[in-house]
Amino acid sequence: MPIYGLIDGNSFYCSCQRAFEPGLKRKPIVVLSNNDGCAIARTREAKALGIKMGDPWHFARKRPEAKPVVWYSSNYALYADMSRRMYEVLQSRVPSVEPYSIDEMFLELTGLPGDLHGLCREIKNAVWKQAKIPTCVGWGPTKTIAKLANGLAKDHTRLEGLCDLTDPYIRAEWYAATSIDEVWGIGKQTTQKLRAMGIETVADFVALDPKTIRNILTVVGARVQAELRGQSCLALSEISATRKSIASTRTFGRLLTEWPEIREAVAHYATRAAEKLRAEQLEAAHLSILMQTNPHNGDPWYAKHVGADIEPTSDTRDLIRHATNLAQAVWSPGYRYFKAGVVLTDLRPAGGQGGLFASRAPELSNAAMAAMDAINSRFGSGVIRPSSTGLSRTWTPRASLLSARYTTRLDEIVRARSW
Template sequence: MPVFGLIDGNSFYCSCQRAFEPRLKRKPVVVLSNNDGCAIARTREAKSLGIKMGDPWHFARKRPEARPVVWYSSNYALYADMSRRMYEVLQARVPAVEPYSIDEMFLDLTSLPGDLYQRCKDIREAVWQEAKIPTCVGWGPTKTIAKLANGLAKDHARLEGLCDLTDPRIRAEWYAVTSIEDVWGIGRQTVKKLQSTGVETVADFVSLDPKLIRNLLTIVGARVQAELRGQSCLALSDVSSSRKSIASTRTFGRLLTEWSEIREAFAHYAARAAEKLRAEHLESAHLSVLIQTNPHNGDPWYAKHVGAAIEPTSDTRDLIRHATQLAEAIWIPAYRYFKAGVILTDLRPACRQSQLFALRESKVSAAAMTAMDAINIRFGSGVIRLSSTGRNRDWQPRASLLSDRYTTRLSEIVRVQSW
């Protein structure tokens, strides 16, 4: 019988900040969204003070109860590298690891020697010791059960971060007291449908006739039910293969009017999207751009989203060219712009030869992009980039509370002082 695990970093962004600042160990910590907008990650201490997900920073920081909170701007370079370190710790200890998100990874625990509970406990301890990230681990015979077990491990302190749902009897006990809302793959609209038929718990859902589930929720719902019943329908690679689009969108740090600055922003967003494409060995055959004014500051409202089919590519230069051409067509000089973005769709595996005489050119392009990515991975993001993406970039989102990029920027590494 297969056994899947899911390991999840606790308050991952906040834990990354704490990993390099021991003073934060028991303090309430909150990480903010782009442009220092609202709370997107909170430690347990911050939650206990009433800080909610999505609370605007400019309001929340003024509350008396929020005085002890330590606030941080999002430091994605740090978080991505800490995720990589966590992945490498896991990869050395289990047969296969599949990243599901920056802080969640599925594990292949099938046929591991020794006691499985102790093995998962050791894995969790290794991630803490080597990557300094506290985690919870859940496991079971399917991915859906592993995801549910992980949630239980996180929500119930008595489980001490570990939840084993491989035993059908133990599963049945948890199913009877767990809301259907907590099941991976069951969205809010689906919950409403199920509740209208009297389904409130996982046990209720599992006990329904599969034909009824299929008629009510289609094949997707039937697959979720089968997984909860212990029948594995999702292989270890199924989740990550479902990527349908890649987007790079941001709110500007200030309102922009000049085309030269807006062009830089679009070039930068296209370059970031291209890096994500290549990291997943994909190409895009459709590119769209969006731009908008701020609807809340009294400016005239203007929002435009336009796209076009392109020759499949992951070359940064091609994507910048397409993005800036589309953006220039929808830019109107009279407006002050607040947000823009680049979205790549119609994704397909890289290295497809779509034109007979394009093979040599595509090889040269791939070599150039591979070299650029390798340099940036080794020496830090943006060390080498196209000049069209700008140099100063003072239009970038505000990050007034940004911590050092301890692991990816040589000038910002932790300094040890001798006494």
């Protein structure tokens, strides 16, 4: 029988902040979205104060009960690196790891010797010791059961962050006590549809006739039911699926009206998209630009999204040229722009047939981009960048509560003091 695990970082963004500031151990912490907009991560202490996911910061911070909350701007460089550290710890202890999101990873546990409960506890402790991220681990004979077990481990403190659903009798007990909306793959509309039929718990869903499930929820719902019954339908992927698109979009730190500033922002977004392309050894053959005003502040509404086929490339310089040319065609004077972005589609493996006839010499292009990526990887993102992305960059999203990038910037690492 296959055994899959799922490990999940608890309040991951907040835990990354706590990892370098031990004084925050029991304090309520909230991490905000881009532009310091709304709450996107909360510790248990913050939840207990009534801070809800999506609460706007400019309202939430004024509530009396929010006075003890420590607020942070999103620090994605830190979070991504901490996720990498967590992945490396796991990779050294299990045969295979499949990242599901920045803070969730599936584990291959099939056939491992010894006590599985003890092994998962050891994995949990190792992630805490080496990456300082508290986690929960759930495991079972399918990925859907592992995901459910992880949720139970998180919701029930008596489980101490570990939940084993490999035994069908134990599964049956939990299924009878667990709401159907806790199942991975069962969304809000599906939950409403099932509850209208009297299906309230996971046990109710599992007991339904498979043909009925297929008729109501199509093959997707039938697969979820099969997984909950212990039939593995979703294998662990050692090679991630090729991306369909790459996007780099942001709201501006302030409303922009002048073309030079918008051009800088678009060049920056193209640069970030190009870095993502090269990280996955891909090239893009289609580029789109989007630009819009703010729909909520009473400004005249303007939104446009245009695209064009391009010569397959991952060269930052080429993508900036295509992006800014398209953006200039989209930009219209007289509007206050709120957001822009670059979207790359028609992705394909780098160095394909099209590269043989590229207008820029592939060898020189690859060497230049490799050198730039290597320097930025060693000394910090953006240390070397095209001048077209700007120097002062006053349009960047607000991040007034940004912590140090402790693990990716030499000038921001933790300093030790001797007494």
